[in-house]
């Protein structure tokens with residue numbers, strides 16, 4: 017057997033460089049590079065291996081370990097999970113900084129490979145700098161806290177153990193059902209230990225990604241149920257986009273007239289002006305989608321995991337006896353809501369349904385009603401895009417300006433705050449990859465880091481990162497990375513002086529926006545949330561801080577200036593930040609939807625008691641879907 021004597025770290029780098037996936041006859045290199053922040057736990061192991069062979073795996077420097085995992089996840093999402101990036105860290109805080117990123121990736125079902133250093137496998141120098149000591153257990157380190165948020169986890173205690181572990185890691189990363197964060201924890205002594213690795217371990221390897229079809233009995237049942245449906249509705253989730261099923265969905269619904277509501281991850285399944293596109297569904301849904309959902313007799317979920325936002329906390333579908341047919345690559349999701357489970361690939365399964373239902377379409381009346389509601393919704397979007405609100409603009413006008421001044425293939429990126437809901441309702445998506453909102457974990461701080469991953473994954477598109485002041489303050493530092501890598505982002509910093517989304521939620525539940533507004537303690541209680549300020553009520557200037565991080569900054573105080581700024585930004589070739597103040601109290605309405613957020617059962621406050629009564633009325637509308 018031919019062997020190659022390498023350190024474990026060198027072997028891992030060589031292995032990762034030759035992994036590929038293949039779908040529809042097209043091969044994709046799977047690990048396109050490696051982000052890293054070095055410390056004593058990886059600089060002389062993985063760091064040495066990357067430095068020795070830069071031709072194998074491009075190294076990228078980041079500012080924060082959590083951010084680099086978000087960048088890898090944004091990259092993987094943009095590439096429909098057919099490629100990702102690895103992330104290497106030191107032991108201790110460098111490693112645990114990745115925890116939020118790992119959870120976000122796993123919850124969103126996005127592959128990321130995490131390679132933290134770990135304490136000595138030999139244990140001789142214990143306790144090393146940053147080691148967690150556990151008196152009752154010798155084999156624990158801080159990396160063990162990743163186990164619940166990883167889909168595969170291993171610690172490489174001997175160099176030869178890398179062989180099975182690396183293969184398992186790749187199997188899970190490339191598997192459309194199991195994918196998520198994968199961790200190989202690398203004890204710092206083992207990284208530098210040599211072994212005679214078999215040459216075959218380093219040969220080019222291709223992991224096929226198939227398009228499995230659902231079981232035929234379930235399929236026949238589904239066809240029979242859909243055939244007799246009078247008001248069917250498709251709920252399109254992220255799986256439609258990852259499976260590249262948008263074209264087949266388009267032709268299926270054009271022919272049959274089945275209307276489509278989209279989840280956050282599924283937004284872009286149809287272009288906004290498609291006759292069957294009802295837009296967003298659920299707690300942040302459109303009036304059109306939510307009204308159709310309320311009466312739907314058969315719900316066809318495609319590639320959705322039915323989060324509470326999608327089901328409006330199980331109040332969205334109200335028809336007695338509503339049935340579910342779920343197409344999903346994951347049996348776990350396919351079976352939700354007692355559905356007829358079509359466990360399989362979205363694209364292949366929609367094509368099969370199209371054939372199985374070749375002589376069927378919805379009744380003409382239903383089709384017309386849906387198309388009319390769609391057109392009415394479009395007018396509502398136009399109204400909200402051009403409200404003429406003042407003196408500070410409404411957030412919906414900012415979204416309108418960015419939408420109207422961006423090109424169809426450009427990508428909007430967001431994750432937390434009040435913008436994901438407003439974008440879900442209002443963003444006019446024109447391309448299947450044009451809408452990128454991380455709303456599985458809704459991680460404040462994802463926006464700029466994730467946007468960087470999107471830009472890395474497709475540098476031919478402009479990336480518009482929509483970030484609130486709160487998210488910006490959590491993680492703005494990857495602006496530096498975008499400048500360093502010459503990857504231009506257009507960051508729209510929507511400054512409403514605090515946590516407006518949670519402030520609104522708090523006010524609607526009788527608690528007056530407690531703790532959600534920026535305010536100096538000496539100027540009043542932190543519980544007080546009233547009155548707009550243009551500018552930050554604290555002696556703080558976020559635009560200036562962005563400038564300090566290397567971005568070009570343009571300030572705007574109203575919609576006209578914002579539009580000028582967005583036009584000016586197009587001719588700037590480095591990352592720029594368009595800083596705009598908005599009215600924190602001017603929100604987009606809810607369209608007959610509900611979200612289950614518990615309210616205190618007893619309180620001294622009249623407002624809380626009222627909110628509780630209203631909450632209980634909402635709870636009455638919950639269904640079990642058995």
Ligand SMILES: Cc1ncc(C[n+]2csc(CCOP(=O)(O)OP(=O)(O)O)c2C)c(N)n1
Nearest residue numbers: 432433434460484485486487514515516517
């Ligand atoms: C890391 C993290 N911490 C807390 C939350 C809960 N949370 C959701 S939105 C929000 C406020 C976001 O503020 P900002 O970015 O300014 O957006 P706005 O709500 O003002 O639109 C908070 C604290 C979260 N989603 N993520």
Ligand SMILES: [Mg+2]
Nearest residue numbers: 484485514516
């Ligand atoms: Mg804010």
